[in-house]
Amino acid sequence: MTTELSNPLALIAELxxxxxxxxxxxxxxxxxxxxSNELSTETWARVLEEAAAAGVLQADFxxxxxxxxxxxxxxxxxxxxxxxYVNLITSGMPMDESKLAALVEAGLDHMQLxxxxxxxxxxxxxxxxxxxxxxxRVLEWLKQHRIAVTLNFVIHRRNIDQLxxxxxxxxxxxxxxxxFANVQYYGWAFANRENLLPTREQLxxxxxxxxxxxxxxxGKIRIEFVVPDYYAKYPKPCMGGWGRKLMLITPSxxxxxxxxxxxxxxxxxxxxxxxxxxxxxxxxxxxxxFRGEAWMxxxxxxxxxxxxxxxxxxxxxxxxxxxxxxxxxxxxxxxxRPKVDAILAGMxxxxxxxxxxxxxxxxRPNPS
Amino acid sequence: xxxxxxxxxRLAPGxxxxxxxxxxxxxxxxxxxxxxxGPSLEIIERCDGKHTVQQIIVDLQKxxxxxxxxxxxxxxxxxxxxxxxxxxxxxx
Numbered sequence: 538m539t540t541e542l543s544n545p546l547a548l549i550a551e552l553x554x555x556x557x558x559x560x561x562x563x564x565x566x567x568x569x570x571x572x573s574n575e576l577s578t579e580t581w582a583r584v585l586e587e588a589a590a591a592g593v594l595q596a597d598f599x600x601x602x603x604x605x606x607x608x609x610x611x612x613x614x615x616x617x618x619x620x621x622y623v624n625l626i627t628s629g630m631p632m633d634e635s636k637l638a639a640l641v642e643a644g645l646d647h648m649q650l651x652x653x654x655x656x657x658x659x660x661x662x663x664x665x666x667x668x669x670x671x672x673x674r675v676l677e678w679l680k681q682h683r684i685a686v687t688l689n690f691v692i693h694r695r696n697i698d699q700l701x702x703x704x705x706x707x708x709x710x711x712x713x714x715x716x717f718a719n720v721q722y723y724g725w726a727f728a729n730r731e732n733l734l735p736t737r738e739q740l741x742x743x744x745x746x747x748x749x750x751x752x753x754x755x756g757k758i759r760i761e762f763v764v765p766d767y768y769a770k771y772p773k774p775c776m777g778g779w780g781r782k783l784m785l786i787t788p789s790x791x792x793x794x795x796x797x798x799x800x801x802x803x804x805x806x807x808x809x810x811x812x813x814x815x816x817x818x819x820x821x822x823x824x825x826x827f828r829g830e831a832w833m834x835x836x837x838x839x840x841x842x843x844x845x846x847x848x849x850x851x852x853x854x855x856x857x858x859x860x861x862x863x864x865x866x867x868x869x870x871x872x873x874r875p876k877v878d879a880i881l882a883g884m885x886x887x888x889x890x891x892x893x894x895x896x897x898x899x900x901r902p903n904p905s
Numbered sequence: 906x907x908x909x910x911x912x913x914x915r916l917a918p919g920x921x922x923x924x925x926x927x928x929x930x931x932x933x934x935x936x937x938x939x940x941x942x943g944p945s946l947e948i949i950e951r952c953d954g955k956h957t958v959q960q961i962i963v964d965l966q967k968x969x970x971x972x973x974x975x976x977x978x979x980x981x982x983x984x985x986x987x988x989x990x991x992x993x994x995x996x997x
Contacts, residue, residue, distance in 0.1 A: 546938070594923070594931060594938050620924055622933040647919045647935045685919020685935045713917060713992040714935055756906070759992045 542828075544592030545818055546777075548621075549599060549785040550581065551796070552612070556602040557630045559665035559900040560653060562691055562733060563725040564796055565601065569904040574789035578608040580810065582615040584786060587814035589619040593784075599626040601788070601904075604636070610643050617644035624649060626689075629675040630668060637678050647685040649716075650675060655702035659695060665900045676710040687714040692762075693733040694892065697743050704750060707758065717747060717762035723797040725901045727856060732896035736888045737881070740768055767877050771842060772849025772865035779827035779851060784818060792817045794824055797852035801861045827851050832862050836870050907982045908958050912996040914985055915954035920993040922949065934993050944969065948984060954997055958985065 554569035576584075585596060596616040603609055604627055616623045625640065626649045640648075652672060654660040660669035679686050688710065690696075690703045700717065707715045722730050735743070744764065751760040766773050776783045776795045785793045791806040792814070798804065807821045818824060826832065830843065837848035848854075849865020857866040858873045866873035884892055908914065920934040922941075930946050932939040941949055947968060951961045962981050966974045988994040 594933060620927055622921075622923075622938075624935065646921065646933070649935070683918040685917065687935055756989050759990070 543781060545784045546782045547595040547597055548588040548593045549597045551785060551787050552598055552600050552603045552606050553788050554601040554904045555605040556600055558628050558668060561663055561725060561729045561898040561900060562720045563901040564723045566724055566799055570788045571905050576790045578611050581612055584809050584814060585616050585619045589621055591815040595622040595624060597624045597626055602628055604631045610639050613640055613643040613645050622646050629672045632675055634678050641682045641684055645684055649687040649689050652688060652690045654696045655699035680711045686712040688712045689716045689718055692717050693720045694735045697735045697739045700743055700746055714759045719765040728899045737885045740764055766867045770869045772846050772868045774846040775850035778847040780824040800852050801855050834862055837864050908985050908996055910959040911957050913954050913957055914952040914994050914996050916952050917993055917995050952994060
């Protein structure tokens with residue numbers, strides 16, 4: 538395995554944890570950051586410059602809801618001025634036609650618009666907010682503008698049977714990419730996991746359907762989907778490897794290798810207010826912690842796949858195995874795989890009837 | 906399906922080159938970036954809605970006159986198809 542350090546390719550700019558939605562699958566940490574600690578416009582502008590200088594190609598503005606920042610137009614400007622490709626990952630909620638026009642004018646390259654379901658009822662249940670109709674309006678407005686549009690449908694047990702209707706929404710829009718993003722279990726999704734996991738039968742049916750539709754729409758709309766990794770044979774190469782390709786900045790300026798890293802005990806994260814982005818990337822102990830192979834346990838240490846998937850996700854290893862250096866328990870070769878199998882067994886063969894009843898959700902609140 | 910030789914390829918919305926001053930030259934798109942070397946940069950620069958597929962092939966065959974013309978054609982058609990499948994190109 539090469540030990541040379543590559544530069545980061547994308548900067549995930551988590552601008553705020555404020556959001557008008559309360560999605561039960563949100564990957565933000567359960568302990569969210571308060572508005573009063575958010576970085577200023579000037580600091581973000583400097584961070585974006587530093588990112589470009591460090592070799593970053595893309596800025597992903599996300600949150601919470603990035604449009605909750607009143608300076609979002611300036612931030613888009615700043616990212617383009619720094620020479621970055623600009624993504625906005627949004628619910629579309631605090632947006633009207635003139636804000637959309639202003640974003641495009643400022644140089645926004647790509648908008649990823651989230652959908653919680655194929656219709657009002659499920660979308661409102663999952664997001665805890667009346668939001669679906671507004672998103673459809675945003676889809677119409679987008680037809681007037683020349684930016685890339687991706688629709689991100691967040692998939693789980695409560696809406697995995699609506700793929701056909703979701704696809705119909707996408708086909709009548711100007712989107713050229715669709716992500717059917719099965720929920721991954723971090724943050725609020727982890728808290729709501731037993732109500733979100735699809736059954737094996739639901740999943741198999743969805744994969745069959747999506748493979749067919751992917752082929753049908755080839756060259757017209759690009760469909761991407763990944764199964765929840767609890768059901769996979771091998772783990773995902775999380776973030777392209779710890780500290781290899783991606784860097785996330787929290788609303789208060791902490792630099793993390795990924796959005797969930799704060800669950801790992803004993804890690805101290807450096808802040809962009811105190812140190813340059815490049816230095817944090819290259820030298821901070823948090824970023825160094827799981828680079829290379831020295832930290833790996835068996836079977837990862839000698840596994841043929843270790844340069845492909847890096848042993849999976851550190852945060853998931855922490856959440857499921859209690860040890861961030863363990864093999865990601867979703868891996869079929871992991872000593873802790875039986876724990877994941879037990880979770881799945883409890884809801885398959887056959888699925889108990891009660892899992893299809895509308896659950897009592899733990900809704901994500903809006904931080905102060 | 907290979908592109909129609911008389912169609913005009915154009916970079917799709919939100920797909921663009923990085924600045925001329927930035928090295929290496931890259932094609933930037935949602936969640937993806939492609940490094941562009943000599944031939945691929947020549948092809949992408951001509952995906953402006955003003956060159957037909959056939960014109961791009963002819964141009965590249967002139968520039969890379971030492972290469973087998975049929976191979977140049979096949980490589981270009983393959984590359985354009987790949988980019989279309991990634992939704993980086995539209996054909997008008």
